[in-house]
Every structure is written in C-alpha cells, then in structure tokens.
Amino acid sequence: MASSSSLILQPLILPSTTPRAAFSRLVFLPRSLSPRLRAVSLSTIAMALRTKFPHVLTVAGSDSGGGAGIQADIKACGAMGVYCSSVITAVTAQNTVGVQGVHPVPEAFIEEQLNSVLSDMEVDVVKTGMLPSPGVIKVLCDSLKRFPVKALVVDPVMVSTSGDTLSSPSTLSGYRDDLFGMADIVTPNLKEASALLGGMQLQTVSDMSLAAKSIHKFGPKNVLVKGGDLSGSSDAVDVFFDGETCYELHGSRVQTRNTHGTGCTLASCIAAELSKGSPMLEAVKAAKAFVENALHYSKSIELGSGPQGPFDHLFRLKSPPYNVAPGLKFQPDDLFLYAVTDSGMNSKWGRSMTDAVEAVIKGGATIVQLREKHMETREFVETATACMEICRLHKIPLLINDRVDVALACNADGVHVGQSDMQARTVRALLGPGKIIGVSCKTIAQAEQAWMDGADYIGCGGVFPTSTKKDNTTIGLEGLKEVCLASKLPVVAIGGIGIGNANLVLGTGVKNLKGVAVVSALFDRESMEGETKKLRSVLERVLSNVSEGTVVL
Ligand SMILES: Cc1ncc(COP(=O)(O)OP(=O)(O)O)c(N)n1
Ligand SMILES: Cc1nc(C(=O)O)sc1CCOP(=O)(O)O
Numbered sequence: 098m099a100s101s102s103s104l105i106l107q108p109l110i111l112p113s114t115t116p117r118a119a120f121s122r123l124v125f126l127p128r129s130l131s132p133r134l135r136a137v138s139l140s141t142i143a144m145a146l147r148t149k150f151p152h153v154l155t156v157a158g159s160d161s162g163g164g165a166g167i168q169a170d171i172k173a174c175g176a177m178g179v180y181c182s183s184v185i186t187a188v189t190a191q192n193t194v195g196v197q198g199v200h201p202v203p204e205a206f207i208e209e210q211l212n213s214v215l216s217d218m219e220v221d222v223v224k225t226g227m228l229p230s231p232g233v234i235k236v237l238c239d240s241l242k243r244f245p246v247k248a249l250v251v252d253p254v255m256v257s258t259s260g261d262t263l264s265s266p267s268t269l270s271g272y273r274d275d276l277f278g279m280a281d282i283v284t285p286n287l288k289e290a291s292a293l294l295g296g297m298q299l300q301t302v303s304d305m306s307l308a309a310k311s312i313h314k315f316g317p318k319n320v321l322v323k324g325g326d327l328s329g330s331s332d333a334v335d336v337f338f339d340g341e342t343c344y345e346l347h348g349s350r351v352q353t354r355n356t357h358g359t360g361c362t363l364a365s366c367i368a369a370e371l372s373k374g375s376p377m378l379e380a381v382k383a384a385k386a387f388v389e390n391a392l393h394y395s396k397s398i399e400l401g402s403g404p405q406g407p408f409d410h411l412f413r414l415k416s417p418p419y420n421v422a423p424g425l426k427f428q429p430d431d432l433f434l435y436a437v438t439d440s441g442m443n444s445k446w447g448r449s450m451t452d453a454v455e456a457v458i459k460g461g462a463t464i465v466q467l468r469e470k471h472m473e474t475r476e477f478v479e480t481a482t483a484c485m486e487i488c489r490l491h492k493i494p495l496l497i498n499d500r501v502d503v504a505l506a507c508n509a510d511g512v513h514v515g516q517s518d519m520q521a522r523t524v525r526a527l528l529g530p531g532k533i534i535g536v537s538c539k540t541i542a543q544a545e546q547a548w549m550d551g552a553d554y555i556g557c558g559g560v561f562p563t564s565t566k567k568d569n570t571t572i573g574l575e576g577l578k579e580v581c582l583a584s585k586l587p588v589v590a591i592g593g594i595g596i597g598n599a600n601l602v603l604g605t606g607v608k609n610l611k612g613v614a615v616v617s618a619l620f621d622r623e624s625m626e627g628e629t630k631k632l633r634s635v636l637e638r639v640l641s642n643v644s645e646g647t648v649v650l
C-alpha cells in the first residue's frame with residue numbers, strides 16, 4: 098500500500114455535466130504505480146467521467162464563398178461551442194455576386210456519408226440546409242429512421258439570398274410530405290414560406306403568423322417564419338409558433354451588406370443550442386441574438402465585389418467580452434433568497450464585503466448581487482474579484498449591479514440593471530449569451546421589454562416602502578402580482594422585504610415569483626448569517642405550504 102506521503106498529485110482537467118461542477122478535478126495516484134499502470138488508471142478515470150460533447154450534423158451544400166451552407170454551419174456551431182460534422186449534398190460555385198454553378202452529389206454517396214457519420218458518432222441534432230432533390234430528402238428520412246437523433250432542424254433552403262434556385266420545385270412536396278413530419282422546427286424565410294403555401298402573399302407580421310400556423314399543419318413541432326425581408330419593418334421580426342402560441346421575436350435591423358448566410362447560421366445556432374439541451378424557444382432566442390451580434394461585427398468586413406458579403410461568425414475571437422468564460426448557468430430557483438449588498442451597512446457594522454458575502458452564503462443565500470453606488474472603480478473590481486472567489490467556491494452566482502465594466506473585469510456571472518441603466522439588450526451584446534441578466538421592472542410593459550431584450554429574470558418592486566433606495570415607488574403586493582402574471586420571465590420581489598413580511602410576498606403563490614431580494618434585512622443586522630438562516634426558513638415554510646395548496650398570510 099502506498100503511504101499518503103508517496104501519493105503524487107496528478108491534475109486532470111475533466112469535463113463535467115453541470116456548470117456548477119465545472120472545475121478541474123484532482124486525481125491522486127500512488128507514486129509506486131508503474132508509468133504504464135498510471136496511464137491506464139488515468140485514462141480509465143477519464144473515460145468514466147467523460148461526458149458527451151454536444152454534436153450537430155449538418156446536411157447541406159458547400160458554398161465556395163464560405164459565407165453560407167456547410168461552411169457557415171461549421172463556423173456557427175464552432176462559435177456556439179458545439180462539434181459539427183457534415184454531409185455534403187451539393188457543391189456550389191458561388192461568391193458575393195451570386196451562384197455560378199451547382200454540382201449535386203449523387204444520392205447514393207449522400208447516403209454513404211450519412212451512414213458513416215450516424216453509425217459511428219453520437220449525433221444529437223441534425224440540421225438540414227440545401228437538399229437539391231426529392232431523392233435526397235428520401236435518403237435523409239430513411240437514414241433518420243435508422244439512426245434517430247434528439248432533434249431535427251429543417252431550414253428549407255430553396256432559393257439563395259442572392260435569388261438563385263437551390264432545389265428543384267419537386268422538393269417542395271418532399272419537404273411537406275416527408276421531412277416536416279419528422280422536424281422539431283422548420284425555419285422558412287418569407288419566400289420559402291410563401292412557396293410552401295402555394296404562393297401565399299406575406300406582407301405583414303400577421304400574414305407571417307398565419308403562415309406559421311399553416312406550415313405547422315404539415316407536421317413540424319415548431320415553425321419559425323423569418324421576417325428579415327419584410328418590407329417597411331424597422332425591426333427584424335420573426336414569428337415563432339409552437340403549436341399553441343405565436344410569439345413575435347423582435348430584433349434590431351442591422352444596416353450592412355454582409356447578410357449572406359444568415360439563414361444557415363440561424364438554423365445552425367438553433368441546432369447547436371438544442372444539442373446543449375436548451376428548450377426550443379430559448380434556442381431560437383439565443384440563435385437570433387447570435388445572428389444579430391454577428392451582423393453588427395460584420396459591418397466592417399469587405400470581401401468580394403458583389404452586393405452581398407459573408408459575415409463574421411467567429412466574432413467572439415476578436416471581441417474580448419466573448420472570450421470570458423460563461424458564468425454559472427442561470428436557474429430560476431437561484432432567485433429564492435437573493436442577497437443584495439450595501440457597503441454603507443457593512444461599514445456601519447464594521448465588516449468587510451467579503452465577510453458579509455461569506456456570511457449570507459453560509460446563512461443560505463442562493464444568489465448575491467454587489468450593489469455599490471459609491472465605490473471607486475478599482476476598489477470595486479478588486480472587491481468583486483475577491484467576492485467572486487468566495488461565490489465560485491460555494492457555487493453561488495454573483496451579479497454586479499449597474500456596472501457592466503466591473504462584471505467583465507471580474508468575470509462575474511452577470512449584471513442587474515434598472516430602467517435608467519444601460520439597456521438590457523446592449524448588456525446582452527456586451528456580455529454574450531452565457532451570462533445572467535436581470536432587469537428591474539415595475540410595469541407589465543417593462544417586463545415584456547426585458548424579455549424581448551434577452552434578460553433572464555426581472556426584479557419587481559418596491560413591494561413595500563424602503564429607506565434603502567431613495568424615492569423608490571412602491572407598487573405593493575397587487576402591483577407585484579400583476580407584473581408576475583404577465584411576465585414570461587421568472588421574477589424576484591424586492592423592496593422592504595424581511596422576516597416579518599416575506600410570507601406575504603411568497604404567499605401570493607404566483608408560479609413565476611421565485612423568491613425575494615433583500616438588502617437591509619440581511620446587511621443592516623448584527624448577525625448576518627443568523628438573519629439569513631431565519632429568512633430562509635420563513636421562505637421554505639411558505640414554499641412548502643404553497644406547494645401543498647395552503648397560502649399562509
Ligand atoms: C434584484 C434586484 N431588483 C431590483 C433592483 C433595482 O435596480 P435599479 O432599479 O437599477 O436600482 P439600483 O439598484 O441600481 O439602485 C436591484 N438592484 N436588484
Ligand atoms: C435596490 C432596490 N431596488 C428596488 C426596486 O424597487 O426596484 S427596492 C430596492 C432596495 C431594497 O432594499 P431593502 O431590502 O433594504 O428594502
């Protein structure tokens with residue numbers, strides 16, 4: 098037996114299933130093991146702990162210009178952190194001017210490629226692009242029946258953005274009769290939606306909703322009709338229909354000639370997000386945000402002499418904010434006991450920010466926000482960095498109030514902004530999709546806007562009068578309830594909440610009210626840990642009563 102002194106510390110970076118556990122794990126192996134046995138042990142441990150890498154297979158045509166097709170799909174998946182394999186259905190000669198030639202790959206060879214990938218590699222999601230003939234659609238359907246995958250994303254590419262035809266008219270029935278019934282989502286643009294519906298005119302957002310509902314009848318679980326080409330619209334509006342509800346997804350219209358490949362990229366990003374386990378609507382929203390960002394970053398690209406250039410899928414590589422590691426993945430239940438700091442209160446009680454943060458975490462806080470209105474920037478970054486270490490250790494998300502720059506500098510998990518702070522949409526563009534964004538909302542309209550801007554949760558208050566925030570408007574329990582019922586995002590209540598009244602707040606029993614955010618009831622107390630424990634037990638009691646159907650007031 099090896100004594101503990103003869104153990105060697107062998108650091109192994111192993112992937113993990115949850116972001117919470119995304120730390121390197123250290124494996125101890127006895128020094129007495131031979132190098133060969135040590136190697137075998139390490140690889141056995143690595144195999145046992147190995148988690149699967151998300152994998153998208155794109156079945157599409159090659160674009161020699163590199164902006165669309167297979168090339169766009171691989172770059173988009175790479176940018177979303179997902180592995181991408183490819184089955185090429187046709188080779189096109191194209192550039193920024195248009196499509197000069199199409200060379201279809203024989204159907205038997207497409208089948209062979211599908212067989213090679215699907216029989217060997219664990220594919221999560223298949224995304225389709227250019228399927229030049231009904232025969233190719235049949236081959237694909239047969240392969241998917243033999244090798245089922247978790248999701249199928251169908252981008253019914255028929256005409257390129259330059260107006261060139263990429264599939265025969267007879268493929269229309271192949272899509273409608275065979276492929277759509279297997280699809281989790283189909284993503285036609287206006288021209289494609291119109292072609293699928295026998296030439297139906299699509300001129301307004303309500304036409305798009307009708308089209309989404311009609312296409313849904315062909316069998317896909319979800320439909321996204323893309324309105325990028327809708328004339329007279331200042332926004333980029335897409336319509337998403339899940340079989341029950343139609344959602345209008347608004348984005349900003351970016352002025353650039355570099356839009357070639359947006360459709361392929363959007364569908365690939367949806368596939369990538371689905372392969373990571375995102376729900377469909379979240380995947381669509383993340384994909385739309387990615388494309389909008391990519392368009393922004395593409396404004397300065399000058400490639401080719403034609404009217405439509407490719408865009409920058411890998412903008413993250415040159416954009417420092419996108420190089421920051423994603424934070425803890427947002428989970429609505431994290432809002433249960435939200436501790437919001439106040440350095441004035443900390444000085445009053447003679448404690449440091451790190452001691453205060455540690456105390457509330459020990460007491461049971463589930464998320465922490467550093468709300469420092471007067472701290473100098475350098476001190477704020479240093480304090481936030483020290484608090485991040487504590488929060489990481491306990492796997493508790495740490496958000497920064499107002500200051501996106503401080504959040505980036507300390508790689509915080511996210512930012513909370515109010516109605517007069519930076520717009521949530523801009524914060525999302527700066528922080529990227531992996532960070533948590535909260536927005537303060539007092540009205541239904543503000544909650545709707547926060548959702549459209551890509552926020553993760555809303556803070557709603559002041560529920561009760563408070564002296565912590567000067568001149569704050571109190572909306573009361575009724576105001577809170579009204580916003581919660583209308584909000585598509587989870588809600589945390591704030592303002593004047595403490596041990597004595599938290600039951601009234603959570604006792605409203607509204608499903609998406611996930612917790613309470615508290616400043617003075619924790620930080621303006623002598624024993625922060627003890628007060629946090631007491632508040633947590635009040636909240637837990639209310640929660641168990643609410644889930645049993647009894648509302649305790
Ligand atoms: C969870 C949570 N909700 C609301 C607020 C208030 O944010 P804001 O309206 O921007 O006001 P300030 O906190 O910046 O004064 C919050 N901080 N946290
Ligand atoms: C920071 C903040 N925002 C509010 C809002 O209504 O949006 S109320 C508030 C202060 C909350 O402090 P306390 O828990 O001490 O009342």
Ligand SMILES: [Mg+2]
Pocket residue numbers: 498499513514515518
């Ligand atoms: Mg603010």
